Amino acid sequence: MSNSTAIAHDAHGAPENPHGAGHEEHPPYLRHHFENTEQQADAAGFAMWLFLLTEVMFFGGLFTAYLIYRNWYYPAFVAASHQLDIRWGTLNTGVLITSSFTMAMGVWCAEMRKKSGLVLYLVLTFILGLAFLGIKTVEYKEKIEKHHVPGFHYSLNSFLNPDSDAEAKAAGDKPLALDMARHTEVYFSLYFAMTGMHALHMIIGIALLGYMIVRARAGAYTSGHVTFVENFGLYWHFVDIIWIFLFPLLYLISRHANT
């Protein structure tokens, strides 16, 4: 029995060619079910896009809910969105767009096989991602302090007595009727659901960035196999696009005075 396997192994091919006879040289990262590295990269990119489309549908449900409720309870949405600080929102948009730029440069460095450049841009993207979450934390903290988190402790004070509230007074808000004021809770439910899911995606992305920085320092992505960095780039840019839509929808509802 052991003899026959030994013979079969002998017939399989010479020891210096462990893949088998008639096998051409190929990069070590090429999986055997692909014809060549180009096909492998295309398949990985295609699969990444399919995943991102499921993400589009996931966030799409939240965006649809937002649009329906905004149409129904428009005055409540205007008053509630005036509670957000447009300066923090604009700054965070800038931070995230810059992080997308540094990520794109990281992918470029990986393709050009520049190891130190790749590590630098990954670290910058990592830091900008953390900065985004830090600013988000400041904003969440303010909502918690003013009891604008939906739930048992939700406070209608900013919307029933806008003159008692700095943000509402600055925006020139008029008092809302009680039934409309209660619908501000719908806005904040959507605000926390949408920015919270976005922040979760950021946290996952930052964790992956940490992993990639360690691997990139070991030279993993600068020897021709850039698929992981490239597909992570797609994910990071996708998260950026979600924020590009969240920012005008949540922060920029009727900012002009006297409406």
Next chain:
Amino acid sequence: MTDQKEMEESQHHIVSPVIYIIIGGSLLVLTGVTVGASYLELGIFNPIVAIAIACIKAVLVVLFFMHVKYSSKLTKLTVFCGLFTFMALIGMTLSDYFSRAWGRW
């Protein structure tokens, strides 16, 4: 060696950093424009302008940062089909919600 390098480049288009700088700068400028536009009194056009600018920014990110402009036809078709399906779903849902005579039955 040069043959191999040429072959790799024909397989995979590498976008130059100059394009990334131009796109990144445009995205920051458009962010400023959308904040400025939100302070203007445009009536019904306020949300339309805001969404239009967001769409332009998203298209720039998809085409250049995400390399779709330089990708295979399969990738282009996949992205287009996904967005088309998304628009159909959201459009039909909203047209139903906005056109019902709520509370009249």
